[in-house]
Amino acid sequence: MSDLDRLYRLGPIHLAPSVTRLQAATLLFSAFFSIGLMTFIAVGQTYILNAHLGISTDVQGTISGDLVFWTEIITLALFIPAGILVDRVGRRLIFAIGFLLLAVTYVLYPMAGSVDELYLYRIVYALGVVTVATALSTVMADYPAERSRGKLVATVGVLSGLGIVVINQFFGGLPKTLTADGMDGIQAGYVTHYIVAGIAVVVAVLVWLGLQKGTPTHHEERLSARDLFVSGFAQARNPRILLAYLAAFIARGDQSVNATFLILWGTTAGLAAGMDSGEAVKNGTLIFVLAQVAALVWAPIMGPFMDRMDRVTGLALSMALAAVGNLAVIWMADPTPGSAWLFCVLLGIGQISVYLASQSLVGQEAPRNKRGSVMGAFNVAGAIGILIITAIGGRLFDGVAPYAPFVLVGAVNVLLLVLCVAVRLSGPAKPAAALEKV
Numbered sequence: 098m099s100d101l102d103r104l105y106r107l108g109p110i111h112l113a114p115s116v117t118r119l120q121a122a123t124l125l126f127s128a129f130f131s132i133g134l135m136t137f138i139a140v141g142q143t144y145i146l147n148a149h150l151g152i153s154t155d156v157q158g159t160i161s162g163d164l165v166f167w168t169e170i171i172t173l174a175l176f177i178p179a180g181i182l183v184d185r186v187g188r189r190l191i192f193a194i195g196f197l198l199l200a201v202t203y204v205l206y207p208m209a210g211s212v213d214e215l216y217l218y219r220i221v222y223a224l225g226v227v228t229v230a231t232a233l234s235t236v237m238a239d240y241p242a243e244r245s246r247g248k249l250v251a252t253v254g255v256l257s258g259l260g261i262v263v264i265n266q267f268f269g270g271l272p273k274t275l276t277a278d279g280m281d282g283i284q285a286g287y288v289t290h291y292i293v294a295g296i297a298v299v300v301a302v303l304v305w306l307g308l309q310k311g312t313p314t315h316h317e318e319r320l321s322a323r324d325l326f327v328s329g330f331a332q333a334r335n336p337r338i339l340l341a342y343l344a345a346f347i348a349r350g351d352q353s354v355n356a357t358f359l360i361l362w363g364t365t366a367g368l369a370a371g372m373d374s375g376e377a378v379k380n381g382t383l384i385f386v387l388a389q390v391a392a393l394v395w396a397p398i399m400g401p402f403m404d405r406m407d408r409v410t411g412l413a414l415s416m417a418l419a420a421v422g423n424l425a426v427i428w429m430a431d432p433t434p435g436s437a438w439l440f441c442v443l444l445g446i447g448q449i450s451v452y453l454a455s456q457s458l459v460g461q462e463a464p465r466n467k468r469g470s471v472m473g474a475f476n477v478a479g480a481i482g483i484l485i486i487t488a489i490g491g492r493l494f495d496g497v498a499p500y501a502p503f504v505l506v507g508a509v510n511v512l513l514l515v516l517c518v519a520v521r522l523s524g525p526a527k528p529a530a531a532l533e534k535v
Contacts, residue, residue, distance in 0.1 A: 110249050111242035116309065121249075123307030124236050127192065128253040130300045131233050133260030134199050134293065135226055139356040139385075140269040141206060141290055142215070143364050144378050148272070148282045149207065155495070157365065160212055161357050162491015164219055169484035171223035173477060179231040180473020188236050188469075189308035195228030196301035203294035207287045227476070234472040236308065238460035244404065247411075250456045251400020254449050258393035262386050268293055269382030273375030282375070332471050337409060338462045340520050342478040344412055344455035347509045349479030350486035351419060351448050354502045358490060359385045359444070362499040363432045384437050391445030399450050400457075408458040413517035415454040416510045419447030423507030426500045444503070447510070 105112045107121040142161065146152040152160065183191050202222040209215045233253075241249035268289055275285035332338045363381030372380065403411035422443035429440040455475075463471035486509075490502030 105242075109245070110252065111245040113240055113242055116240045119307060120309045121240055123304060124240055125252060125256055126307070127300060127304050128233065128237075129256040129260040130196075130264070130296065131229050131260070132257040133264035134196070134297050134300070135229065136261055136352075136356045137264055137268060137293055138202070138206070138222060139360050140265050140378065140382055141203070141286075141293070143360055143381065144272055144286055144289075144375070145207060145209060145215070146212075147364070147368075147378065148375070149209065149286055150212065152212065158358070158361060158494035159491045161361055162487045162494070164215060165353055165357055165487040166484055166491075167216060168219045168223045168226070169480045169487070171220060172227050172480040173484065175224065175227045176231060176476040176480060177470070177473045179227045180235070180469040180471070180476075183231055183235050183469035183472070184467070187310065188232050188239070189305055189310065191228050192232035192236070192308065193301040193305040195225050195230075195232060196297045196304060198222075198225030198228060200294040200297035200301070201225075203290045203297065207283075207290045230476050230479075231469065231472055234456065234475065235469045237456060238463055238468050238472065239309075241460075243461065246460055247400045247402075247404035247453070247457050250453050250460065251396045251403075253456075254396035254400065254453050255393050258389045258396060258445075258449060261389045262393065264293070265382055265389070266386045269386075270379045273379055276375055285375075332463070332467065332474070335462055336520050336523070337458060338471065340409065340412065340517065341455050341459035341462065342475055343513055343516065344416075344451060344458065345475045345479040346482035347419070347486075347506065347513060348448075348451040348455045348482070349476075350482035350509070351423070351451060351506050353483040353487050354490055354506050355385060355388055355444060355448055357487060358494055358499065358502045359388065359432075359441075361494070365499075366432045380433060384432055384441050387438055387441040388445035388448065391442040392449035393445075395446045396449050396453060399453055403454060403457055407521065408454070408461055409517055409521045412451075412454040412458055413514055413521060415447075415450035416514035416517055418450045420507050420510035420514060422447030423503045423510060426503040426507075429500060432499070451510075
């Protein structure tokens, strides 16, 4: 193997020209923390609602859904501007700022004296989510050669899942550990959130130092801010990009339902069984983590497999797996790790499959000089999915049954499965010969 080959490869993953192993390794490092730091809000929020604010469990589903809803209203307005910034000023600056905003969120969140203050702090969180999610998805589209796109996306998925497991499992159980050692419950919430904030600051610094500077396009290739603003949605004229946007709608909705309502279901069931707040949150976190472990194991199987098939075919398969996982939850009677493990495994497999397939499809189809804007539109679609599904899901959780939000997601999975088949049959696939040979 030549020195050039080594430079443009990271293990089995072929990298795009000009991307070094250090830069690719920094992407993988950031992926470990990105989703984990974003999803910890659900664990921390559940603890704060119970231990800090003493909110009745009868309304926590609606409150949790509404907090996510208003967060997504903000992200909906900001994903396109964030995509423009990523294309114009560079990936690493926006990425680093995003982690700093998440750090500020976790400093502020335990200070909340009411639910109204949580809504206020969610604004800062929304800014962090927008910048981190847009930069992560754009860099993930920039760095692989086409032949390894599925492998890189799968590796990012594995590391994201591992980060979710480690961060949520450890810090979700930390308040219980601290209170068992004699610390006051409210103080334990402060300490837990401040440690998470410190981690976010460290990641911001390392992302700034390790990612590629600037943008992957030459100055003369750059579009104006106005062109970038409209280009993301204009690219939906490509049926495959439109399909990727629709997949983002349900992929992000699925992730949010799992993070918000799986944890809440396990927590409220634990409280009903007589557990204290820390123990109940740990029970809810454990079943969520179990789903993420399943996703972590499944991602390296699904990713390389998708590199061997048409991206739309891979998305159709992923929708089928997600539909099975979400609809099966109807039969999950006891949300504890011992009884719910099979349902959590199916949920995790479906969730990660749709994530991998949608990211691979949009990364393949997005034009290089409009990639940030396309990813902005992609994330707007995801934000709309979270907004609609969690708002409806919170009320279904409280008013119908805890499994109802998952059934809603499963029904949308079935609809998109049908659409995937239609797109696959109506348009030609990208031939394997067209893939990059770098």
